[in-house]
Amino acid sequence: MENLQNKQPILTLNDLYASNVIYTSRPSYGSNPWLELEEHQCNFSTGRELIISGQTPILVHAACVTNKLSLLFKTVGIKIPSNIWKFENQTTYEKLIKKLAHEYGKKIHFQYAHEPEVLKNKHYALDKETLIALNNKSRLAEWTGYKYLPKREVVTVAEFENSVSNWSFPFVIKPAGDLPTAGGYGVMICYNNEDLKNAKQKISKASHMTNSLIIEQKIEAVNNYSVQYVYSEKEGIRYLGATEQLIDQYGHYKGNHNVQKVPLSVIQAGKEIMEIGVKNGYFGIAGFDLLVDKKNNIFAIDLNFRQNGSTSMLLLDPFLHDGYHKFYNYISPCDNEKFFNIILKYIQKGLLFPIAYYDGNWFNNESVKSRFCGVWHGSNKDYIERIEEEFSKEIYDNK
Structure with missing residues (x-):
């Protein structure tokens, strides 16, 4: 097997974050009806950045760093980094975050915002309100510069029943507001009345935490790109590359594969969005879901101002x-x-x-x-x- 010991990722987290920053990719343990908060999946996600962490310490569930991972990494000539903080459950996770911030004076770079009881905004490496605002799906028009928009309507939950009756199938329903989504969960694609019935049931169960919804045109895409960028003061804005997303007919995430030729118009559209994010205070890695239809129109359907499933593959x-x-x-x-x-x-x-x-x-x-x-x-x-x-x-x- 090829010796990989002297190779390095394209960049690592310590190229992006200050030396007093600690990174966590775990969603909060708090309730969120639009995120697949299966505990083991959330714990598993904390291991995804190990290989690209560099010198930046990260919070990792203990089950992600056993001897089995050591053997897999050893097989390709790399080691588990030593700069990790392990947790085992909600209690140890939240206790560790508070200790790192309050006793050690560390800033925490959250992939997903946490409740104020876990940590106050002043301890966030990236301003919490910036993180929430840029990932709010109802504000997509602001962050695209009012370009690349599918037909969409933002309505209150109370208005939804009446508004959706004016739409023809197929269309997409998404939660608006501050709660994050990932992996296609929370995205409800409706091809018929049965799909709409199921969506209404989900909305009813989430109505105590969701004030508004988005009804959006279902784009018949020829290509579904995740274009990714990074920004730091040192790097400026840099295009990392793109993958093509693999999803089922209902939008659930099934992986990514690389693409060799991405239209320059798509790369430029993503750069424009990243520039707007940076102007509004964002730094780090971001990935944007840009669809291209058969007429070569570009549509921005989701903006993820955070790392994505395929970020590590690109790096x-x-x-x-x-x-x-x-x-x-x-x-x-x-x-x-x-x-x-x-x-x-x-x-x-x-x-x-x-x-x-x-x-x-x-x-x-x-x-x-x-x-x-x-x-x-x-x-x-x-x-x-x-x-x-x-x-x-x-x-x-x-x-």
Whole structure:
């Protein structure tokens, strides 16, 4: 296997954040009806930035940094960074954040805003109100400079029933306001009355926390790009690259793959949006979902002023084979040991690059499925799809 020890990511978190900053990608433990707050998935997400953290300390769940991850990383010639703060549950997570801020004088860079009981705004590395405002879907027009907009309407929950009756299928319903969404959860694509009925049920359950909704044109996209940028005082604005998002017909996230040729018009549209974000106080990594239809019109449907699922894949390009790259998440469908050993086998073959591993066997008193995310990489898409199929047969065989 190729020796990767002397290779480095395109950039790391310490290229972006001050030396007194600590990073956490975990959503708050607080209630949010529009975010898939399955506890183990949220814990798993904390391991995703380990490999690109550089010297920036990060908060990581203990199940993300067991000997199993050490072995996966060792296989590709890298080590788990030492600058990590481990937590085990909500109590230890929130206690650790408060200790780092209050006793150690650290600033916390949150991927998602937390409740004020967890930490006051003055301890945020990126201003909390800026983070919330830029990720508020109802304010998308402001952050795009009133360009690249699908037809959309922002209505109160009370107005929704009457307003939606004026729309023709298909259309999209999204929560407005300050609560974050991710992975397509909270996005309700309606093709028919049954979909609309299901959406209304979700809205009813969330009405105690949601004041307004967005009804939006469903774009028939030819391409679905996630274009990513970074800003720091040192770097200025820099284009990191783009991936194409893989989603199902209802908008749920299924991974990303790399794209070699992105239209300059799409890159420029994303840069314009990033410039507006920076003018409003943003720094760090951001990714914007830009759709292109058959007439080459560009539509901004979601702005994520935070790191994205495929950010690590873009930054780890020097470690990957030239050709086709696909970022993907797996939850063990079988025995955790079998799952791990099959993953290890494909990493040893040089076809799968590890990013994060959540060790279900770390938990002694409950049955937890292990989780893994990484990048398939090889000469071309057809080849990798055949390898993926072989991998899936192995992990699903006899479970």
